[in-house]
Amino acid sequence: MCVDLDGTxxxxxxxxxxxxALFSRRPLLxxxxxxxxxxxxxALKHEIASRVELDVATLPYDERVVDALRETQARxxxxxxxxxxxxxxxxxxxxxxxxxxxxSDDGVNLSGANKAQALAExxxxxxxxxxxNAAIDLPVWARARNAWVVNGSPGLAARAAQVVDVAGQLPAxxxxxxxxxxxxxxxxxxxxxxVFLPLLASHRFFDVEAVIVSVLAFIAFNLSASGVYVLNDLLDLPxxxxxxxxxxxxxxxxxxPLLHGLFVAPLLALAGFALALIANPWFALVLMGYYATTLAYSLRLKRIVMVDVIVLASLYTLRIIGGAVAIGATLSFWLLAFSMFIFLSLAMLKRYTELSAILGNGQRKVSGRGYAVEDLPLIQSLGSSAGYLAxxxxxxxxxxxxxxxxxxxxxxxxxxxxxxxxxxxxxxMTSHRGGMDDDPVVFAATDRASQIVIVFCGLLALGAIG
Structure with a gap:
């Protein structure tokens, strides 16, 4: 019983x-x-393998294949x-x-015809x-006794059946x-x-042009942010x-598939930048700064204690700056100061929640971060203080x-x-009691108490206008 690794x-x-892994650790390579x-x-695979290590224990194995192998002990x-x-x-x-x-080694890439020849010999x-699992396996199946199509399409199974008996299929x-x-x-x-906050803070609710530009800026940020999330997930796999x-x-x-993510991430970013240029060229520069900062965060800054939370707070503030630049509003010192302090508190709350979660699992440190569970009291103190300063x-x-x-x-x-x-x-208090989601902002959007506070704050702001 011969089994492919990637995709099977x-x-x-x-x-x-x-x-x-190479990009995450040594991007210039x-x-x-x-x-x-x-x-x-x-040669490409050999050069990469000589420079990186992978944690094979945490890789996503297909347990159906693993179980089948454990049951196949006679051969x-x-x-x-x-x-x-x-x-x-x-x-x-x-x-x-x-x-x-x-x-594969430094001399032979063991795929397709090369794999078929090696197994037949x-x-x-x-x-x-x-x-x-893929069309590249057809030459191997052509020289095999039976085929097992794993995570392949029905069309692939039909093509395999033309050259070999298909003993079984495990759908994707x-x-x-x-x-x-x-x-x-x-x-x-x-x-x-x-990004709508500068529009609201400057009371330009009925400025149609400003509203349209703000909507374009919002969509541009959405596209770029999703591209960043995909890229961050790819770099943060371990x-x-x-x-x-x-x-x-x-x-x-x-x-x-990781390959799909590698295509989607830059496409989303490019679409976001294109829309930003339509909204306002100066806003496009802010969006580029946001993207560059998030890339630096994903590659390095998230591993540096306290720098990571300050960068996260800055990314929230960049959204507000982008909204102001898009509609040509004057940036308010008060709004920027409030934003930095409140989002610094939320960024620290995010780290506090992560540390509390790993403490419950018996771990001592957050993988890929510089924090340990011993930092919990300090993070709680600094984070709550930042919130009150806001x-x-x-x-x-x-x-x-x-x-x-x-x-x-x-x-x-x-x-x-x-x-x-x-x-x-x-x-x-919710985080301290273990009831907080990984992301405090998402939690606040779904938490009933937070929703009530937001509604009342909005009504009071409207009442103050006159």
Whole structure:
């Protein structure tokens, strides 16, 4: 029984896994990929494998194939893969179900015709069964006794049946529309509503042109943000697979092909930039700054203690800056200061929630981050303080000349302060008791108490206008 690795035994592809690992750790080495490829695909895989390590224990295996292998003990079980021999041997050692490993090395890329020839020479024509998942496996099936089509399309099974007896099929799992909705994190688009804040703060509700531009800016941020989320998930695969909830994300769980993600991420970003240019060229520059910051965050900054939460707070504030630039509104010192403090509090709340979750699982550190469970009291103190400072900034704003010029009854705004104090305390108390979602902003959008606070704050702001 001979089994392919990528896409068959594994619901992923080790070539793309290793390229992403290389990009995550040493991004400049990606410039060498074309030169390595000129020497052949086998050389490319060898050069990458010599520079990266993969945690094979957390990879998304297809348990149906693993179970079938464990039940097949009467004949030799062979892992035959185009992946590099280093990773193939590690997978075989981890699973403990293989008697032999055949894989690519520096000289031979063991796929397609090369794989078919290697298996026929070792086991004879029609002397082996083969499990595969793609059209490139057809030459192997043509020389096999029986075929097992795993995670392939019905069309592939029909093509295999033309050259060999198909002993069984294991249909593909996941990868539908709902899976892509989850991968693009449509629910996270709530954060991009911040681009409308300058429109509301400047009381330009009835300025049709400003409203249209704000809507375009909102859509541009949505597209770019989804591209960033996909890219971040691709770069964060090892850490996500060790997280109790993030391991279920589509790319980490192997429910979507990594190659599709590598295409979708830049396409979404380009679509966002194109729409931003239509809205306002200066806004497009802000969006580029947002994208560059998120890329730096994904590659490096998220691993640096405290820098990561400041960057997260800055990304929220960049959405507000983008909304102001898009409609040509003057950036308010008070709004920017309030934004930095309130979102710094929420960013720390996110880290506090993650640490609390791993503490409950008996771990000591967050994978891919610089925090340990011993940091929980400090993060709680700093985060709640930042939230209360945001309320102080808002209180000082109420009596400022800017507020007096915008509101007929600015004293009404004072009623917002106790609501904000309650809301911040409520979020931190909920997290302390283990009831917080991974993302505090998404939690706030679905939490009844938070919804009531938001509604009342909006009504009070309208009442203050006059």
């Amino acid at each position: 035994l594994l619901k992923s592809d080790l070539l793309y896994e290793s390229v992403l 990606l410039l060498l990929l074309p030169f390595w490829l000129l020497r052949g695909k086998a 030799p079980r062979v892992l035959c893969t185009a992946s590099h021999t280093k990773f193939a041997q590690q997978v075989a050692t981890h699973l403990g179900v293989f008697d032999l490993v055949l894989a 070792r086991f004879g024509e029609r002397g082996f069964d083969y499990m595969g 799992q996941g990868g539908g529309f709902k899976t892509w909705i989850k991968a693009l994190r449509i629910h996270q688009w709530l954060k991009n509503l911040l 850490a996500d697979r060790q997280h109790p909830r993030k391991r279920l994300r589509p790319f980490a769980a192997g429910r979507l 309320v102080l900034v808002f209180a000082l704003y109420i009596n400022s000349p800017e507020s007096l010029a915008l509101y007929a009854r600015p004293q009404v705004l004072w009623l917002i302060c106790p609501l904000l104090l309650y809301w911040i305390s409520h979020l931190w």
